[in-house]
Ligand SMILES: NC(=O)C1=CN([C@@H]2O[C@H](COP(=O)(O)OP(=O)(O)OC[C@H]3O[C@@H](n4cnc5c(N)ncnc54)[C@H](O)[C@@H]3O)[C@@H](O)[C@H]2O)C=CC1
């Protein structure tokens with residue numbers, strides 16, 4: 001069986017290569033800080049080699065038939081299916097995923113691969129449209145965009161990397177991918193191994209294990225990639241957008257969130273509590289779509305708070321390898337300190353604590369703050385931690401207004417017993433995605449995934465991703481000589 005720890009190298013032009021930097025970095029288990037493997041960082045020169053390999057390989061890959069590309073993708077599906085348990089175990093050890101979350105992530109990854117089979121034909125389709133010019137035939141081709149630079153974060157590293165890589169490859173592009181190094185195996189090497197085993201020609205996928213300190217902005221400034229697909233914080237996303245804009249490159253930006261969970265005056269509180277606990281605490285809240293604010297109509301407020309706290313108290317916290325665990329470790333000390341600072345600041349400002357959590361090693365047990373002011377720093381900060389903020393609304397209209405009062409616009413949820421009203425209000429929330437009588441963490445490969453405002457630019461999901469990762473070309477043919485007016 002593949003020992004993924006041995007894949008601690010970059011994958012460039014079809015070869016597993018040691019980094020050439022003098023620097024190394026340990027990939028740690030976030031739960032117990034044990035060393036999973038050590039990576040010698042790839043250098044700027046090796047990144048350049050990867051882009052040149054991708055540029056070269058893409059020329060031939062663009063000419064493959066849809067069947068050839070689908071064959072490779074089917075083989076990748078088989079690889080993930082056969083190695084599922086080993087990959088679940090790696091996600092638990094390398095990313096702090098609970099067994100529950102790791103299985104969700106594998107299922108999302110498989111769904112993404114399966115959906116790619118439905119649009120791989122798109123780049124072989126030619127559409128004819130009428131012309132106003134006598135004797136002219138207008139043909140519209142959909143071509144691959146070329147080389148795509150892909151960057152992914154630490155929280156859903158396998159799925160969020162595959163969400164760019166497989167659409168890019170299915171549509172005839174080549175990829176240079178940089179995962180967050182702290183999850184470099186599940187965010188990069190496992191994917192490279194799967195495509196290598198699947199028979200993907202060398203150079204079409206390249207995975208670089210390195211740190212920004214080593215390569216600087218070279219992923220963003222290299223002239224070869226025509227599109228930068230970035231999933232991560234809004235702060236870095238702005239930088240990606242600026243550099244891409246200056247260099248006239250396309251971007252796919254999936255950024256931060258402050259997703260509201262709204263409980264209206266006619267909601268079923270028991271069902272709302274069930275949904276809120278999942279959408280807030282799965283993966284310890286380290287999800288861009290995670291519930292970041294809970295906004296409850298005053299008529300339901302006390303009942304919701306009491307039942308929510310009661311259920312949160314029962315959540316098993318601790319070792320993510322225990323299948324019963326729901327709240328596992330925070331990814332690293334920097335993120336832990338950010339969470340503890342948010343908690344201390346809220347307490348200093350006198351925000352009321354309904355449930356006091358605590359740090360146990362690298363695990364932060366749930367905190368619940370109540371009577372939170374929607375304008376407060378606590379409510380306006382992306383928490384990315386097991387911290388719940390509950391806000392009281394006087395009316396349903398005020399609840400929706402508060403939901404919109406954020407610079408972000410990724411996901412949202414509304415609980416109500418009147419689903420027609422719920423869908424109407426869902427359209428009033430300025431977010432890319434809104435879910436009625438569900439929580440905010442949802443993604444499906446045939447729906448538009450993406451954010452408004454500071455949550456990003458562009459949409460993943462079929463068919464939106466086809467537009468993002470291809471380029472239309474107009475070819476006209478004069479079937480009879482054209483007369484010109486001069
Ligand atoms: N909208 C979405 O689908 C998602 C958004 N996120 C957001 O990501 C953030 C948490 O993840 P983090 O890893 O802390 O985000 P981050 O923005 O610090 O890093 C994300 C990735 O960007 C890389 N990166 C940073 N600067 C770079 C540069 N100059 N050149 C090349 N790569 C660079 C990092 O190494 C990492 O791989 C949160 O804000 C969360 O909301 C996380 C998951 C999904």
Ligand SMILES: CCCCCC(=O)O
Nearest residue numbers: 156287288289441443
């Ligand atoms: C459940 C899917 C999670 C997608 C990545 C995110 O929203 O952070």
